[in-house]
Amino acid sequence: MSHHPYVKAELAAFIRIAGNLLLALAKGIVGWLANSSALIADALHTASYGIRNLAALVRLQEDRPRGGSKRRKASRAWIVGAAAILLVAGIELGWSTVSKLQQGSYLPVQWFALPMAMLSIILKGIAGRSRNGGERKELRSMQSNKWDHKLSYAGSLMALIGSAGAWGSGWLQLPLIGILDPLAAIAITLLVLRSGYRMLYDARPAAGDQALEQEDVEELIRTAQRVKGVIAVDDLKAYEQGHFVLVELQVSVNPQISVSEGNDIARLVKHHLMKRFMHIADVLVNVQPYDGGYPYRNAMEHDLENRTLLH
Structure with a gap:
């Protein structure tokens, strides 16, 4: 007897995809309006997890009966393309941030970037508790997912520190600490590049059957x-x-x-x-x-097995 519903896994994947992409969109808009490079980088980092969850959902659906080799090749090509776009976006963001640092042309961050960064930290903290709730034992091979969540949390924390420092530079008249926002953006960009690399690594031919x-x-x-x-x-x-x-x-x-x-x-x-x-x-x-003899077979059953229909 075998069942192939995958409904629970797909529902969880859809929730993660929608949550990450909506949060990334909100952070991207607020970061752009607030002149926060760190918040924009964190938005890209959050979007990368949404894309990775989408890639995981595609690979999950490959195991359905309707899947095939052509479907696997097409989905793998899509994942590689998405990872390439993510890497290019991360490199472009990092390069532009470094250029702003060299030119000293970064602008003070507006105050409303801080509530958005704090909201991101709160939401990720809630998500982390829901995943780790209870006393369930986890497989050692899945510890990387917990590590990814910690890095995602760290990215939002760096965005908060960077945007808070840049906002405080204008409020406290301390231009020096305004450098925290672009520095945080560069650090988060490295996390984005790591996420893009992980997508490429997972898209290797053996990724669908990684024992x-x-x-x-x-x-x-x-x-x-x-x-x-x-x-x-x-x-x-x-x-x-x-x-x-x-x-x-x-x-x-x-x-x-x-x-x-x-x-x-x-x-x-x-x-x-x-x-x-x-x-x-x-x-x-x-x-x-089970066909192991004792204790489920006895002499009478053995005799019955040796009889023919004529008996």
């Missing part, structure tokens, strides 16, 4: 084996799809139970894995009867 480390697979197997009704886990494959993990496994159950009971065990396995490992997007469970 987890053996230690993580063994932990998944141990967790599935603890589910009541599972006699053995015969096979388990786990793949990273961007920010998500897809798991497909085959379990053996008592051959004397009904099909309905086998379905119940499959649902329990899926529920148990997705509850404990918060980054698992979907679990596909195949159930087969």
Whole structure:
């Protein structure tokens, strides 16, 4: 029995995409109106995460039955193109900021850049708590997602410090601290370039089937084996799809139970894995009867197997 809904993973991806892109648009507009290069750079950095989530969603949809090699090649080309645009935009922003620093032509930042930067920090803090809530154990291979969130949070914090310094330079009549905004913009631009590189790295031909480390697979197997009704886990494959993990496994159950009971065990396995490992997007469970002899076979069953229909 195998299910391919992916609904939960796709919904989460759509929410992240919309949230990141809307926040990036708001920060970009406010940064432009407030003359804050740091806030504009942070907007580009936030947009990069929205694009990466969109790329992850595209790779996730490749595993649907309607996917194919041509679809994978087209989606990979789209991801490479988006990453290239992101890298070019980051380089252009960084170069223009360095030029402003050399010329000393940067303008004082307006006060309304500060509330926007603080709002960004608050929203990312809330998102971080929602991802890390509870006592769920995470796979070690997914720690990079937590690191990405920390870098995103750090980018908004640098934008706040930079814009606050540049605003204070005009308010306090201290031109020297006005340099904080372009310096913060340059630092955030490096994060944008890193994000573009990560997109290119994830778009490599093997990215769609990037297997987890053996230690993580063994932990998944141990967790599935603890589910009541599972006699053995015969096979388990786990793949990273961007920010998500897809798991497909085959379990053996008592051959004397009904099909309905086998379905119940499959649902329990899926529920148990997705509850404990918060980054698992979907679990596909195949159930087969256990064929190991004792304790599910006895002499009477053996005799029945040796009889023919004529008996």
